[in-house]
Amino acid sequence: MNDHASPATRLHDVVVLHDQSHQQWRAAGGEIRLGRIVIRAGRSHPPEGFFGMAAATYSIQAIDGANRARRFPNLVLAHGDSRPPKEYVFD
Secondary structure, three states: OOOOHHHHHEEEEEEEOOOOOEEEEEEEEEEOOOOEEEOOOOOOOOOOOOOOOOOOOEEEEEEEEEOOOOEEEEEEOOOOEEOOOOEEEOO
16 A cells, blocks of 8 residues: 555645635645645735635635646635644635
């Protein structure tokens, strides 16, 4: 069994778009983990109020480890699984 994650599961140049307000957040990076998008904040933090609306949806654009452009539309923040300010999990 291979213990190494596929390059397609690693994300860089990550931009999270708040679909309702069109605010953008350039995040440090992320990964696809068990079918969910997990975004790391690093030194970059989301704008004030970015996650303030419970019913908000988000679109994520990124480049994967194989240098392919990826887009993940209509995601919701998994509040219970996220660990602000370090990690945000989207379904």
